[in-house]
Amino acid sequence: MTIVVERPQGGRLVDQFEYGLDAPICLTWELTYACNLACVHCLSSSGRRDPRELSTEECKALIDEFERMQVFYVNIGGGEPTVRPDFWELLDYAVAHHVGVKFSTNGFRITPERAERLAATDYVDVQISLDGATAEVNDTVRGQGTYDAALRAMANLKAAGMKDFKLSVVCTRHNIGQLDEFKAIADTYGAQLRLTRLRPSGRGADVWDELHPLPHQQRELYDWLVANGDLVLTGDSFFHLSAYGEALPGLNLCGAGRVVCLVDPVGDVYACPFAIHDQFLAGNLREDGGFDTIWKTAPLFLELRSPQTGGACTSCSAYDSCRGGCMAAKFFTGLPLDGPDPECVRGNSETALAGDRERPGSSQDHSHTGTVRNAPVPLTLLRARPVSACDESPLVPG
Amino acid sequence: MPVLPGAAWELSPSVSLRPEPFGALAYDFATRKLSFLKSPTLVDVVRRLADAADVEDALLGAGVPAAERDRYVAALGTLATSGIIRERVAA
Numbered sequence: 001m002t003i004v005v006e007r008p009q010g011g012r013l014v015d016q017f018e019y020g021l022d023a024p025i026c027l028t029w030e031l032t033y034a035c036n037l038a039c040v041h042c043l044s045s046s047g048r049r050d051p052r053e054l055s056t057e058e059c060k061a062l063i064d065e066f067e068r069m070q071v072f073y074v075n076i077g078g079g080e081p082t083v084r085p086d087f088w089e090l091l092d093y094a095v096a097h098h099v100g101v102k103f104s105t106n107g108f109r110i111t112p113e114r115a116e117r118l119a120a121t122d123y124v125d126v127q128i129s130l131d132g133a134t135a136e137v138n139d140t141v142r143g144q145g146t147y148d149a150a151l152r153a154m155a156n157l158k159a160a161g162m163k164d165f166k167l168s169v170v171c172t173r174h175n176i177g178q179l180d181e182f183k184a185i186a187d188t189y190g191a192q193l194r195l196t197r198l199r200p201s202g203r204g205a206d207v208w209d210e211l212h213p214l215p216h217q218q219r220e221l222y223d224w225l226v227a228n229g230d231l232v233l234t235g236d237s238f239f240h241l242s243a244y245g246e247a248l249p250g251l252n253l254c255g256a257g258r259v260v261c262l263v264d265p266v267g268d269v270y271a272c273p274f275a276i277h278d279q280f281l282a283g284n285l286r287e288d289g290g291f292d293t294i295w296k297t298a299p300l301f302l303e304l305r306s307p308q309t310g311g312a313c314t315s316c317s318a319y320d321s322c323r324g325g326c327m328a329a330k331f332f333t334g335l336p337l338d339g340p341d342p343e344c345v346r347g348n349s350e351t352a353l354a355g356d357r358e359r360p361g362s363s364q365d366h367s368h369t370g371t372v373r374n375a376p377v378p379l380t381l382l383r384a385r386p387v388s389a390c391d392e393s394p395l396v397p398g
Numbered sequence: 399m400p401v402l403p404g405a406a407w408e409l410s411p412s413v414s415l416r417p418e419p420f421g422a423l424a425y426d427f428a429t430r431k432l433s434f435l436k437s438p439t440l441v442d443v444v445r446r447l448a449d450a451a452d453v454e455d456a457l458l459g460a461g462v463p464a465a466e467r468d469r470y471v472a473a474l475g476t477l478a479t480s481g482i483i484r485e486r487v488a489a
Contacts, residue, residue: 007419013434016420023416025423025432070416072425072432098414100427122428 014251017259020305023069023295025259028273031059031087032079032265033366037106039131039142040376041170041211044264044276045202046079047368052266054285056086062263063090065291066099073100073123077273079265079366082109088117095123102127104168106146107153115153115160127166127194128153133181137174141211143374154189166233167191170198176217179224183232194233195225199274200332200342202362208333218345219244240325240341243318254327257282257304261295269294271304274328278363311338318346334359399478401453401471406486408448413482415441424482433480440473444483 007019034049035042054062066074074094081087081103094101102125110118110126118124128150132138135147157165167186169175175182179195186193200208213221222241225232225248236250251259256272263269267285270276282298285291295301313324325341333342334357340348401407409415412428421435422444435441442460450456453474462470477483 010420010437013420013436019419021418021423070414070423072414072416072423072427073430098427100425100430102430122430125430 014253020258023071024261027071028075028262030077030264031081032084034083035080037143037374038368038372040207041204043202045365045367048366050266054267059090060093063094063097063099067097076101076103107150110153110156112156115156119160119162127168129168131170132175133178139377143376145374158189163190164192166194168194170196172198172211173213176213196235197237201274205332240322242321243345257301309338401474401478403454404452406452407483408486410484
């Protein structure tokens with residue numbers, strides 16, 4: 001059942017946002033599940049193209065709808081969006097229809113020629129993914145050769161005169177110690193550093209226990225973010241860290257279904273980019289009357305826009321700052337949605353994490369099933385020494 | 399940036415406004431910066447700027463009470479500083 005609550009007038013902007021907006025502020029559009037890589041922590045479990053992928057015409061119709069709704073810009077991701085043969089055509093179409101685009105890429109296809117074209121358009125921004133300030137740390141997570149590819153792409157963008165593109169880093173326990181180095185790399189290429197949180201979504205659920213920052217690293221990250229302020233972007237990723245004290249720049253609220261949402265490659269609309277799961281599915285573009293209708297009337301979205309209870313967190317003195325943390329992080333770690341975030345800085349989720357919990361698993365998986373040329377480099381190659389050379393297939397990772 | 403009530407201003411050409419229940423979103427396509435206008439009356443004032451003789455005229459047209467004029471002029475100053483509105487040059 002959905003109760004529509006009347007919106008209060010005036011007051012803080014963040015309170016207004018909790019009641020939702022007429023159109024999203026920040027919309028993520030995963031254009032394809034196809035990817036040339038196989039990053040261990042992929043949020044969308046990408047790899048193989050889905051045969052039901054939206055056609056070029058359907059994508060253009062969606063851009064038309066964004067224009068009508070005045071969605072000023074979209075964050076395009078994947079998968080690797082540039083592997084779609086119509087990617088550059090769609091990019092031009094969006095720009096011509098006053099929908100700005102920021103797209104995320106691993107950089108493999110950002111050639112000097114592409115970089116020139118990108119630098120020539122105000123409406124387009126590029127975000128290069130890099131999860132280690134050294135090849136050793138990065139390639140373990142993102143795959144062999146991906147560090148070099150990202151740096152090559154940044155060099156091409158810089159040479160083309162592109163300014164303030166983004167260098168996007170997912171924070172893990174192996175790269176928290178490299179924050180200054182990431183900043184230095186960004187500065188070298190005239191890029192802006194963007195740090196985001198490792199979410200236990202998609203394949204990220206499988207590696208979250210080993211990769212998420214340790215408690216003392218969370219503090220280190222928070223102090224670094226406070227010291228660097230507006231110079232570093234975070235996509236409002238770390239509002240759970242605001243419980244340390246001073247709020248970080250940004251809205252500091254869960255925007256799922258209120259100010260953000262995600263459109264996936266087959267037209268499914270989810271509450272947020274980190275919640276690709278049936279539980280957070282609001283509808284499908286093809287079946288449920290288009291994007292505008294889903295955004296404005298999907299029961300899931302109306303529910304997310306009605307006042308939420310802080311549950312077990314309500315009595316905590318930090319609740320006003322952290323708002324209980326990230327819904328997706330709780331969901332995929334099997335924690336109650338109205339309780340503390342799995343990375344609660346007060347340690348309030350430790351008992352629940354240590355106890356019995358049922359992780360929901362994923363409701364879609366497009367991961368590669370065969371070998372991938374740029375596969376992540378495993379930290380331990382073999383668990384046990386093979387008895388003979390033939391006991392380990394050279395093609396299947398051990 | 400100070401906005402004088404007797405001067406003529408307009409919405410910057412690279413900025414689009416999107417009405418929302420609390421006021422409006424303002425997006426500058428040139429700088430890729432998003433701002434928020436926190437009251438529907440302020441949005442009305444901004445929309446009227448281009449066709450009004452001056453700021454005073456726009457405030458009057460939007461029905462801003464005399465007692466609140468200064469507050470609105472100050473709010474326009476903030477919008478001017480972030481480049482959302484610009485001074486109009488005589489054609």
